[in-house]
Amino acid sequence: xxxxxxxxxxxxxxxxxQAGFSFTExxxxxxxxxxxxxxxxxxxxxxxxxxxxxxxxxxxxxLSAQLSQPKVLGSDTIVVFNGVILGKPVDPDxxxxxxxxxxxxTHEVMTAVALTDGKHTLNRLxxxxxxxxxxxxxxxxxxxxxxxPMDKAGAYGIQALGGCFVKSxxxxxxxxVGLPLVETRxxxxxxxxxx
Numbered sequence: 001x002x003x004x005x006x007x008x009x010x011x012x013x014x015x016x017x018q019a020g021f022s023f024t025e026x027x028x029x030x031x032x033x034x035x036x037x038x039x040x041x042x043x044x045x046x047x048x049x050x051x052x053x054x055x056x057x058x059x060x061x062x063l064s065a066q067l068s069q070p071k072v073l074g075s076d077t078i079v080v081f082n083g084v085i086l087g088k089p090v091d092p093d094x095x096x097x098x099x100x101x102x103x104x105x106t107h108e109v110m111t112a113v114a115l116t117d118g119k120h121t122l123n124r125l126x127x128x129x130x131x132x133x134x135x136x137x138x139x140x141x142x143x144x145x146x147x148x149p150m151d152k153a154g155a156y157g158i159q160a161l162g163g164c165f166v167k168s169x170x171x172x173x174x175x176x177v178g179l180p181l182v183e184t185r186x187x188x189x190x191x192x193x194x195x
Contacts, residue, residue: 002067003028003188006060006074011159015179016073020188029067033059033074037087045080046110050125052076053112061116071117071191077178079154081107086154095144098155102165103135107154111175115187120194122187126180128171130158135165 005016005028013030020026035055039048056074064070079086081101089095109130114123148162149155156162158169158176174181 001069004064004070004072005030006033006056006072008032011178019181019184031060031063035059049076049078049110050112053114057114057116073115075113075179077111077153089155092144095149095155099140102132106131109176115191124183126172126175130169131167132165133167
């Protein structure tokens, strides 16, 4: 049996290692699935993020055929503000637009995690409320100039510079980073029972 993480995110890699610390001789391989992340027409945010996590796990399984009994974990994180999904910014102006929306407001971060072995597919959805302090135009410009927002859903990373803007969270910090630890451990344990 081989655990596989269908992601090249250094944050998810670190969190999966953390989630599996108490499992005997826990280790995992990495694959980089490439899926279409376009939302479907009228697709709800929760359905969208769960679908992407499952599709990433399934695509990762297809890339893991050479491994012994692969069990592949996929995850996806989105930021939702007033019912609108804020993905990764397309350019610096888009990042500034998103950060302006989030300034002084509360948004929801949804992270879905899925685990498949080809016969069974398990998944969980974690929802976290994140409140931002008020951001000045100078704050936003400086943060966008750092480059950090450009590859992050909602144009910020809570685990780095963007954490300076987070006034409070209600829910899972690790899910906002990219992988909910409690839910991931549950999935790993459930999948071990399936074998």
